[in-house]
Amino acid sequence: MNKSSLINIVKLKLSEKISNFEKLIAETRASSNDTKSSMGDKYETGREMLQQEINNLQIQLNEVLKQQDFLKTILPKQSEKAEKGAVVKTEKGLFFISVSLGEIIFENQKMICISPESPLAKAMNGKQQNELFSLNNMNQKIVDIQ
Structure with a gap:
């Protein structure tokens, strides 16, 4: 990507x-x-x-x-964990932790741009591939991080 x-x-x-x-x-x-x-x-x-x-x-x-x-503060680098600038794929979707912009299409995939301050980004923050996180009493698994 x-x-x-x-x-x-x-x-x-x-x-x-x-x-x-x-x-x-x-x-x-x-x-x-x-x-x-x-x-x-x-x-x-x-x-x-x-x-x-x-x-x-x-x-x-x-x-x-x-x-x-x-x-402008987000660098186009590979991320090892869910953090500002990371693209996180979960079982539920693909998320770009950047700014609150909603859904975009990138490389023929739906991706949701979320703020690092959003509840979802806060729940994922610091987690790595194959780790679980919980939001609204629902567990999700991080499938991939880029």
């Missing part, structure tokens, strides 16, 4: 999310400017709601920017 390619795919997905948030923020700001009117309180309430939406989008954008910075 080419971990450099995997990291690049995750970087690309994060860049797409960043672009989408920036576009949404710009569009929301534009519609906020369109509501300026002398009609009174009704429009002030609408503008306030748009401002809250912009603030929420900005918070989400900042979170993705943090993920992008964190991804």
Whole structure:
């Protein structure tokens, strides 16, 4: 498995999310400017709601920017145990311990990108191939680590 390619795919997905948030923020700001009117309180309430939406989008954008910075700390090296940057195969699936991005397709396989802070990553942390871990009272076996 080419971990450099995997990291690049995750970087690309994060860049797409960043672009989408920036576009949404710009569009929301534009519609906020369109509501300026002398009609009174009704429009002030609408503008306030748009401002809250912009603030929420900005918070989400900042979170993705943090993920992008964190991804830069992951080295494309072989891992011997479940840790940040490891690709862990269990009986239930394939997981890339990196950023919380959800499911991606890599080398024709479904892989789930999870944060090292996620309960699953914490349960697997430090475990090696053929070791068991438990999450939600379910035992799983680590089949392979890369």
